[in-house]
Amino acid sequence: MKEGAVGLAIIQTLLYALGIYKFIVIGAIIFSWLYAFNVVNNSNQFVAMLGSFFYKATEPVLRPIRRFIPDLGGIDISPIVLFVIIYFVEQIIVNVLAPAIV
Incomplete structure (x- = not known):
């Protein structure tokens, strides 16, 4: 495999990871709206687990921006x-x- 091919594979993987992270941020935004307006059940364990995931995945990046x-x-x-x-x-x-x- 050529060195350029490995570099392009790394670049494509980085772009793919950034794309996935954008979807995670969108999910966190939608979840925060649903939680704020009491659309989701706050005492449900799955909802709490989902909220924890979104918080842990986005807060370290969003906190410095805020x-x-x-x-x-x-x-x-x-x-x-x-x-x-x-x-x-x-x-x-x-x-x-x-x-x-x-």
């Missing part, structure tokens, strides 16, 4: 900022790293 964003009166735009950061990282990978490997 420190730099001013308070907007209860509206959390940190996921939007995270999506912009992920898009920026994807563009760096595709436009800078991929051509350097090929």
Whole structure:
């Protein structure tokens, strides 16, 4: 296998992982809305486990972003900022790293 092929496989895997993480963030957003409006049963063990997963998967990334964003009166735009950061990282990978490997 050529070195360039291995590099492209790594790049594609990184892009795939970022895509999966975007879906996890979307799931966390939807779950937070459902939880806030009491649509889901708060005492259900599966709901608690799902909420714990979303919190542990997204909070370490969203917490530093929230420190730099001013308070907007209860509206959390940190996921939007995270999506912009992920898009920026994807563009760096595709436009800078991929051509350097090929």
